Amino acid sequence: MLTRRPPRAPGWLPARRTLFFAFVLLTALILRVTDVNPAVAQSQSIVAWRVDESPDLDPDAPIWDEIQRMSVPLTSQQVTVPAGGGTVPSVRVSAAHHDRILYLNVEWTDNTLNEASGAPEEFTDAAAIQIPAEHGSSVPAVCMGQADGAVNIWQWRADRQKGLDQLGKGADFVDVYPSTDELFFPAQSAGNALATPGADVVQNLVASGFGTLEPASVGVVAGQGRFSDSQWRVVFARPFPAPDEFQPTFEEGLEFDVAFAVWDGHRGDRDGQKSVSSFVRLKVSDTTAGSFTAAGSEGGSSGWLILLSAGLVAFVAYAVVVLVIPKRERPEEESA
Amino acid sequence: MTTNPSLQASGGGELWLIRAAVVAAGIELVVLRLVTRTAIHIPGISRVESPYRVTAEMGRLAYYVAVVLVVVALGSVLWRGLAAGRFGWNAVAIAWFIGAAGATRLGLTSDSTLAWSVVGSVLMLLPAALRRYQPRMLPILLFGMSFALAGLHAATQVNGFGSILGPAPTGFLPIAEALTVLACIASPMLVRTEVRRAPLLIGAGVALATFMALLASPATVKILLLWNFGLAGYFPAFFYAVAFGALAFTALSSRSTDAPLALGLALLVFGGLGLHSSYQSGLVLLGLVALATTNPTRETAAWIPEASEPRPEVSLIPVAAG
Known part of the structure; x- marks a missing residue:
């Protein structure tokens, strides 16, 4: 029966080990003080390729089949009430730019179509993109940014798209209140974007921390969603130049941080109850996608x-x- | 036990370096990745700001210490392999990874270079670890394939590489996570001692605690799993509970009888499936190196008959360093 410990294996003597650890500690201290990190992030990158043909706002435009989709994992929001969500495990994102307009195609699986929020327990499907206002600065808190780091948020909602579509087409007239007096439309009178007919499908918002979320004073983000085969596909589009200092300016060759959120209305997601990602990188490429996607489009x-x-x-x-x-x-x- | 000539040439005795890396990475994981990231959300944390800042600073220092130790340990493996006149698959793997990480850090190459180096290095280091645990190598194979898939996911998601071959599949991560969970559940196969009560009880306790935590606050625990271990929580809580319990049992059972196994598993866990940075990828690769390292403590096991084999040398050079 062996009970004794084996003799110390040949190797570094304790004194040398002590010296070695002192060296390691000193090196670590120098790295810390000088803020030099030898490691490099391997975070995911979404590449927005330049494309010859505008994808417009069509989520099923052929160009999207030729561009790599990146799967971004989501989890529930747990920082502030109402917390929860996390029922959508991931979104698939592809990006392109044409004529100095950035297009982001966000796709996720959702077995139920929820595009109404008229009743108290009726909630809509929705998606949002968050981008720090300042490119290249330290990444702000992913939850609505922070005081010294504003974020720009683009939120698309299925109910908003449906409502606007129907208003435009004159559908559901029975639900339209006959009076046009603002007295009977307090939310509209107060400037609530959700209650304003003719407003954009995508809400363009800015925030600098919890409780500061508000509509951007200028700038329009276009968007269009489509639901089929248990998949939502939503295209967001915005011109490169920033309308104000709270929104990012896109340029070829630059990298941005971008985060995603998805609401599943069927699961009761609303407000802070949503599936969220952490920040991933978005690279606006100066390379034309068509220069190397031909093989991919044919080969699938x-x-x-x-x-x-x-x-x-x-x-x-x-x-x-x-x-x-x-x-x-x-x-x-x-x-x- | 047959020893590799490169082990004899190495001089051995450096398993302590891996042990030190495990300790530093463990402190970094607990303090930096877990405590500071969660404490910031505690209401009223500003009232204990000073202790919080000190704790966070300790975590950052542990991170830098761990980074240095991982680089030195991997460099040591490479150096001793070269000194022994061998430049086999393992040396190629480590040189590739260190070179790619360094070049990417300096902005000389694209992100995909590093991502592909992780895939290649994992696959090149894996057979040596498999060979050591032959024939009970299933858990190691599952771990290796899961990290290779996680690396493949990262590699195919950057710089539009997939566009050359058509859109890349997006299901790598769930498959990788499934393989990781299965690897953890199967990990007790690697234990070569009789079952002892303490590891069994602790393993059961870890499983129960994990299960209760996932039931009590699934969203919070899944966030922590994602942040710390790269696990998105695709599967029912039961599987994660069994996986963590089995892994704890394996690590504790082998701690005194097969130190490289315990250290290797710890490094794989600390690295995590997310492969968020070259540091975490380095932890995973060092874990595979540890798993392939000869076992210096095996002969201390009570169940092993009086030594009839030559005492193995201790080295960072994997068994199949060819």
């Missing part, structure tokens, strides 16, 4: 199947060589 994902299959075969072959060949046949161990 078959190219991936070939690549992954080849990789799997290569790995299995390598593993067989390493694992199955008996040790005694391996030359380095024969010599041992």
